[in-house]
Amino acid sequence: MRLSRRHPRYRSLVVRARLARSLESGLIVPEGLIAQGRGEAFDYLLGERTSPSARRAERVAAEWLLAARRPVVSVNGNVAALAAKEVARVARALPRIRVEVNLFHRTPARARAVARTLSRVGVREVLGVRPTATIPGLPSDRALVDRRGIFVADVCLVPLEDGDRTEALRARGQTVISVDLNPLSRTSRAADLPIVDEVARALGHIADDLERLGQPGERGRRRPFDREAALSAALDTIYRELKRAAARPRSARRRR
Numbered sequence: 001m002r003l004s005r006r007h008p009r010y011r012s013l014v015v016r017a018r019l020a021r022s023l024e025s026g027l028i029v030p031e032g033l034i035a036q037g038r039g040e041a042f043d044y045l046l047g048e049r050t051s052p053s054a055r056r057a058e059r060v061a062a063e064w065l066l067a068a069r070r071p072v073v074s075v076n077g078n079v080a081a082l083a084a085k086e087v088a089r090v091a092r093a094l095p096r097i098r099v100e101v102n103l104f105h106r107t108p109a110r111a112r113a114v115a116r117t118l119s120r121v122g123v124r125e126v127l128g129v130r131p132t133a134t135i136p137g138l139p140s141d142r143a144l145v146d147r148r149g150i151f152v153a154d155v156c157l158v159p160l161e162d163g164d165r166t167e168a169l170r171a172r173g174q175t176v177i178s179v180d181l182n183p184l185s186r187t188s189r190a191a192d193l194p195i196v197d198e199v200a201r202a203l204g205h206i207a208d209d210l211e212r213l214g215q216p217g218e219r220g221r222r223r224p225f226d227r228e229a230a231l232s233a234a235l236d237t238i239y240r241e242l243k244r245a246a247a248r249p250r251s252a253r254r255r256r
């Protein structure tokens with residue numbers, strides 16, 4: 001299908017087309033389309049741009065990753081389909097970070113497809129294709145991890161995560177940075193540092209910050225982050241955007 005750049009929702013249509021191709025190739029699962037639909041709805045309510053509060057959270061996330069001893073970024077099918085290049089930029093800017101496949105709907109073929117997608121954009125080593133450890137107490141396949149990666153990470157960057165694993169990682173004393181457009185999700189509420197932003201934008205900004213900051217900070221020392229304030233700021237943004245949308249003249253409203 002040809003997509004016209006003049007369509008008011010051109011960018012969203014491009015992303016949908018990419019995800020539809022990723023479904024055909026087996027990189028994502030049908031549930032991934034549903035997850036994207038929920039994400040799109042929240043992005044719409046957030047004005048489809050990074051809020052100042054999310055941008056601040058992304059800056060702190062970059063600092064925490066730089067200060068971490070064993071940082072890891074966890075990649076599922078949707079993240080590989082939407083933001084593989086941004087994951088590669090993060091990995092280039094912070095060579096110490098381990099990149100690990102972690103799937104809710106795990107099959108060996110999908111794990112390989114995620115790893116292949118990441119390799120194609122320049123990620124040198126991808127962990128998690130053959131899991132070597134299990135996070136105790138987690139009923140889903142998300143428990144299957146690599147003992148050199150998520151299993152021993154001190155800081156885990158987990159885009160599009162589920163609440164159970166976020167809680168399980170935190171229960172093990174691991175620090176969780178989430179990326180999730182839904183400020184009400186269990187993941188956002190359980191993470192140490194919830195970033196309420198679209199995954200490609202968020203990881204792109206974190207890569208910008210890592211590139212700019214360059215050198216590792218003092219290991220183990222972290223700037224405090226007020227997650228309750230960040231989540232309330234996201235809800236305030238939604239409230240303001242809704243009021244703005246409701247105040248727009250009818251003809252302008254129809255264009256979105």
Ligand code: PTJ
Nearest residue numbers: 031032035036039076077103104105160180181182198199
């Ligand atoms: O590849 P797999 O097998 O690991 O499966 C991946 C999905 C995403 C299907 C799986 O993790 C899942 O079911 O996720 P959930 O529980 O639906 O949660 C996804 C969360 O991510 C929701 O809170 C969405 O609002 C949010 N989300 C969806 N798309 C985006 C997003 N957040 C940021 N950027 C997005 N593009």
